[in-house]
Amino acid sequence: MRHSAISDSTGHRPSRRGIRPALFYGMFAVLLGGNAVTGTALMMAPDIARLLGGQNELVLSAYEDRLAQMRVEIDRLHSRNYAQAGDMNLQLQELSAQQEVLLEQHQLVRALVTKADQLGIAAVTPAQDAPLELSLETTHSGNPDVAATAASVAQMMDETQMAMTGIAVAATERTAGIVSELGKLGITLDLPDTQPAGVGGPFIAADDALASVPMIEDANAVMDALMLYQAARDSLSVAPVHMPITGNFRQSSGYGNRKDPFTGARAFHSGLDFAAATGTAVLSAADGVVTFVGEKSGYGKVVEVDHGNGLITRYAHLSAYLARQGQSVQTGTPIAKVGSTGRSTGPHLHFEVHRGDKSLDPKPFLDTGKRILAMLG
Template sequence: MQARSSFEQARASVGHRIHPALFYSMFVLLLGGNALLGTALLLHSDIARLWSGKTDQIISAYEDRIAELRVEIDRLHSRNYAQAGDMNLQLQELAQQQEVLLEQHQLVKVLVDKADALGIAPAATPTTAAITVPTTASGNPDIAATAASIDQMMTETRSAMASIASTASERTEGIVSTLTRLGIPVTLPPVEEGVGGPLLAPVEDAALSPAVEDANAVLAALIRYQAARQSIDAAPVHMPISDGYRQSSGFGNRKDPFTGSRAFHAGLDFAAPSGTSVFSAAAGVVTFVGQKSGYGKTVEVTHSSGFITRYGHLSAYMVEKDQRVNTGTPIAKVGSTGRSTGPHLHFEVRRNDTALNPKEFLEAGRQLLALI
């Protein structure tokens, strides 16, 4: 009973606090607000399209945009990869060029050694170190600068080889011209060329590199120059006497020292102290050692060029018959034997038993000496 009385008192208290009309009015307002919010949501463009059956179009539009972004990203990656790939390709090409450069340099070193042995001093030989790739301000490899450096070094290397070939060819032509003027034949190895065979299409991969072709050309020029130099050794163009002499008589008609009348003198006379060394004027074989009328003690050397040199009025022999001698080999001593008025060397150059003017040969020898 007491509990029921308390409940009824509380209900009466609430009834006094909230009027029923106010309660229902608040409920109506809350319901109307929810209705307005729902209408606003339905009128929103994207949400309205979702509710109006256009969901597939919106999803498709977003997917298209995402696809465009992916394509753009792939394009950027592809550009970077292309640049990196192109750079790597250029670096590979530079590495190949450096290999060619090193090949050229090795060939030049070999050719310079051979040229030096023949007395040819080529242009300065380029030194080839490992190529380092410089970088630009942005830190990327400076391909253009590296390529220009390699091109310059390759040009210098080929220039060095061309210098050797040019010098060798010029000297060869000078030797041939001088000796031909004296009637001395010069035999040079021919330039190697194809002489026959089936006609086939060229094979690009089988072609020699420019470095090897240049080296072959230089080597051919050096071989021909070496052959020309060997022709000089067989030509009687070298002085048969060195220090302490003077030319006392020339070639041709002169006043005979014994008769006082004009007579033909078949050689050159070099006045020198008795015992002065006499040298072979060219490489050859000793074909006469002994006394010869008017010449006294005489030595004759026959040369492969077809000439014979005669050395007269000697005091002593230093060679024997059939002995092979080189240019400058000591063969005798100056004397005054035979038809002579004092110690001197009588020097003759003969061909087919005809005396030729030795002065022309010795002057040619001085020119050749200056040339080589």
């Protein structure tokens, strides 16, 4: 590399003891990396918060503005260092651009991993201690080994991309599992439509200068998968697939034809019986609204809850009421106490599921709930 000589006011030239190439490139890398890391952390934080809030269109616009600001800052650094150093390898500029994309990608992955953790999804994540600064490796001659450094940056970018893919796959698989399980019960989920409506225009080839935008679109696609999973998981609260009783109990009778305990003749039993001590809490099997509190012939004291989708659950032979008609309840809300009122041989909960005027076997509902909970861990 050629060094320019500087003369002092007397015309004498100082000794040619310039900065060593390896030291200069190292200082340049640290300066550039430090500014990029700091700039990214400060400017991306508000957008990450909006990303977690689901405002994806605002995120795209905000990121484009901040990417432009970061490019201006990096260009300024390049210009200053070019003026000081003279002829700089253009590949260093390409690496710094790659590093900029990597830093943004890493911030997005951190945000997505945080959201996935909140939803109980454990995803493969990049090494937390992986260095984010552009660390230039050198050859035996002391010059920067651009190829090795580029390979290192590319590897880190692949790792962060793999993390985003892992989150999306896990969320999509769980969503599909919930939809499938509830679909077997005739429950159709009303999930949000993540596809934009009212879009179009002529096909124009992609602009390679906007390389960072697809990365943000990938992150938004992962966030869409997480939002769909969250909606599917939340829908479980309105599906009567949760046990209506806890503690010490046993199933004492199933759904369908059985020997009547009073007459000994064959008779139809329209629900499940769970034998338990008098006073044991009876829980709502899902979110809903209490539509009936009172007595019915043969059932004794009864509470009924409407869960939407045409589904109603009935809890009978109760000893006491804990809910009132018109009350909104959540999954697991205590609504009554086990008893032996009505046509009953001993304290137990009689649990029914109805779609319209037709009774359904509650067992497939409760079994589905167990499978889904096991799938979600």
